Amino acid sequence: MRIVLIGPPGAGKGTQARVLAGLLSVPAISSGDLFRAETSRGTALGELVQRHTDAGELVPDELTAAVVTGRLREPDAADGFLLDGFPRTVGQAELLEEALGKDGTVIDAVLALGLPDEEIVQRLTGRRLCPACGTTVHTVFSPPRVPDRCDGCVGPLVRRADDTEETVLRRLALYAEQTVPLLRWYAARDLLFPVDAAGTVREVSDRMSSALAAVAR
Numbered sequence: 001m002r003i004v005l006i007g008p009p010g011a012g013k014g015t016q017a018r019v020l021a022g023l024l025s026v027p028a029i030s031s032g033d034l035f036r037a038e039t040s041r042g043t044a045l046g047e048l049v050q051r052h053t054d055a056g057e058l059v060p061d062e063l064t065a066a067v068v069t070g071r072l073r074e075p076d077a078a079d080g081f082l083l084d085g086f087p088r089t090v091g092q093a094e095l096l097e098e099a100l101g102k103d104g105t106v107i108d109a110v111l112a113l114g115l116p117d118e119e120i121v122q123r124l125t126g127r128r129l130c131p132a133c134g135t136t137v138h139t140v141f142s143p144p145r146v147p148d149r150c151d152g153c154v155g156p157l158v159r160r161a162d163d164t165e166e167t168v169l170r171r172l173a174l175y176a177e178q179t180v181p182l183l184r185w186y187a188a189r190d191l192l193f194p195v196d197a198a199g200t201v202r203e204v205s206d207r208m209s210s211a212l213a214a215v216a217r
């Protein structure tokens with residue numbers, strides 16, 4: 001299956017993408033993770049991208065689409081994928097459609113997570129991640145066994161530079177302005193499945209699995 005996962009920052013896209021990708025045996029491809037990998041490698045692209053991401057601004061459409069569609073050409077994505085956080089503008093969706101259309105490939109469904117802004121701020125200001133192994137935790141909702149240490153590889157946990165309350169509010173405003181129109185764009189194509197992102201990780205993944213079961217029917 002070829003799935004797009006959309007949702008405001010902190011709604012749980014990355015958390016749910018890992019669960020669903022395992023269930024569907026497809027790679028989870030996150031535009032945010034692809035950008036962070038470039039930044040940590042210190043490439044010219046990474047430096048350019050970091051100026052946008054640290055400020056909570058979107059990376060330009062053409063550049064984002066080139067990075068993600070390049071990743072989609074890798075062999076593990078040939079039979080399906082789950083896109084996390086891309087596309088997030090109508091312009092990006094058009095570029096994706098154009099790139100997939102060349103191979104006659106189509107998107108099967110778009111799952112749209114929804115969560116109130118207050119909960120988003122709570123989730124993001126408490127998020128910590130392990131740069132060494134990619135594990136994500138929350139200081140309150142899923143705290144590590146040893147404070148500030150990764151349960152998996154014992155590396156130090158860090159806070160993302162864009163997870164301050166001020167930047168989160170800017171990211172939320174951009175979501176309303178740039179991504180909400182994209183939800184309408186996918187709804188007009190009968191591809192949109194809204195999913196309530198409140199509740200436990202398990203409750204949300206059960207709702208997503210039910211939505212996908214409806215797509216498969």
Ligand code: AP5
Pocket residue numbers: 007008009010011012013014015016030031032033035052053054056057058059060064084085086087088092123124126127128136137138139141142162171197198199200201202204
């Ligand atoms: P990106 O990394 O994609 O950031 P985002 O979309 O803002 O989403 P997040 O990663 O912050 O949140 P999430 O929804 O994945 O939540 P998570 O699962 O971690 O992008 C970063 C930046 O890159 C963007 O701001 C932009 O600059 C740039 N960029 C990326 N893609 C782009 C694009 N397509 N176009 C242009 N620019 C782009 O969960 C959050 C926290 O909540 C965690 O601590 C988690 O443990 C906890 N949690 C998750 N689920 C639950 C639950 N059910 N209950 C309690 N806690 C939970």
